[in-house]
Amino acid sequence: MGRGDLSDREWARLEPHLPKNTGRGGRWACHRKVINGILFRQRTGIPWRDLPTRFGKWKTCHDRHRRWSADGTWEKLLRAVQADAGMEGRIDWSMVSVDSTSCRVHQHADGAHQCPVRIPGRRRRPAHHRPDEAIGRSRGGLTTRIHLASDGGCRPLAVLITPGQWGDAPQMIPVLNRIRVPRPAGGRPRTRPAHLCGDRAYSSRRNRCCLRRRQIRHTIPERRDQRANRQRRGSRGGRPSGFDQTRYARRNEVERTINALKGSCAVATRYDKRAYVFHGTVTLAAIRLWLRA
Template identity: 80%
Template sequence: MARGDLSDGEWDRLEPPPPKNMGRGGRWKNHRMVINGILFRQRTGIPWRDLPARFGKWKTCHDRHRRWSADGTWEKALRAVQADADMEGRIGWSVVSVDSTVCRVHQHAAGARRRPARIPGRRRSPARHRDDEAIGRSRGGLTTKIHLASEGSCRPLGALITPGQWGDSSQLIPVLDRLRVPRPAGGCPRTRPDHLCRDKAYSSRRNRRYLRRRQIRHTIPERKDQQAHRRHRGSAGGRPTSFNRNRYTRRNEVERTVNALKGFRAVATRFDKRAYVFQGTVTAAAIRLWLRS
């Protein structure tokens, strides 16, 4: 076993196993060797064609990663690892933090083909491609933003990618919708943290109304312009929002999670053309962080 490869204990925890080969064609090669190749590429950020020969053909690793990103295999594996950790009581639901980070897009990740126009009378298969491919333009160049929810032990619970120029406040609800930890013993998956902590970028009436409706306690500081607007309205502006300074100090947990996630060079710099493939890259990196703990 080389540095960075899955150990025997980590491989046993990676359940459910990847899908078996379906349909025509030969058998799939050893999943463990291919997954080690995928993780090696994520850790180093090298091109797929430069994978060492000990991982087999580079195209096998590339095609399998692309397929598992498209059919949700990486997501299922992440949910299974999180479910095992939840059964052992190793998920810190007491405080969950949300934040975002911007990743530079490599020039090789730009220029993906757009979806063909729909022809009247012809049924188009469900497309996995986005119109924007989650790539935005700014003064710094092409960027992609990762919106992340992290638990108390600095491990990602859910991630969402958007173009780099998109704001944070509008993505709080989609990120929380990705929190879904199954319960193998039975019952509905857990989707609500005990407490949510975030900075003032997520302060909006829409987000607070959503959190109150779902009965999620939260610590989000109010912006100065919102405070002035509330005071200007007088009694119609409502009461000031509650703020727990001690809980707010734990907002650095998600920033430390981002730091660990960007330890994978294929996450810190986006090399994937398609948005769903980069989403799979981020999910596979999150699985690696859970297996390490």
């Protein structure tokens, strides 16, 4: 076993959920060696063609990672390891935090499909990236934003990929809707945490109304302009939202989760051209965190 490969304990947790051989050819042979090769590339960020020969053919690792990112296999594996953790009582639902982080887009990934923009009065037609490719231009250049929700144990519950210039507040509800931890004993998947924590970027009337409707207690500080507008309206502005400073101190858990994810070079910098492949890379990093817990 090389440095960064799956240990025997991690492999024992992951192996029962991997796809089985179906039909002729035996194309899913050597799962462990191929996954170790994908993890090596994710940890180091090297080009696929530079994978060491001990992982087999580089194209086998590349094609399997791309195929499992496209058909949702990585997502299914993440749900499976979360279900095992939930059955063992290793998920801390008492506090779930949301946050986001920006990742620089490498020049090799700046080749996703682009759409021309027609500007009246100008002959030149510049191009911009499609929103579904999750590449946006912000102050730092071309970036991709990762939105995630983590439990109290600093492990990701849900991940969402958007262009870098998209804000945090509109993505809070989509991230919460992605939290679905199956229950192997039966019943509906668990989707609702006991308490939610977020910074000022998630303070909006739409988000607070959604959390109240789902009966989720939350600790989100109110922005200054929102507080001034509420006070200006008087009794029509409503009551101030509650804020617990002690609970808000636990927001560092999601920041530590982000640091653990960005410990992988292929997550800290986006080398994947297509958005669904990069989403699979981030999901695999989240699976590794759950296996190590």
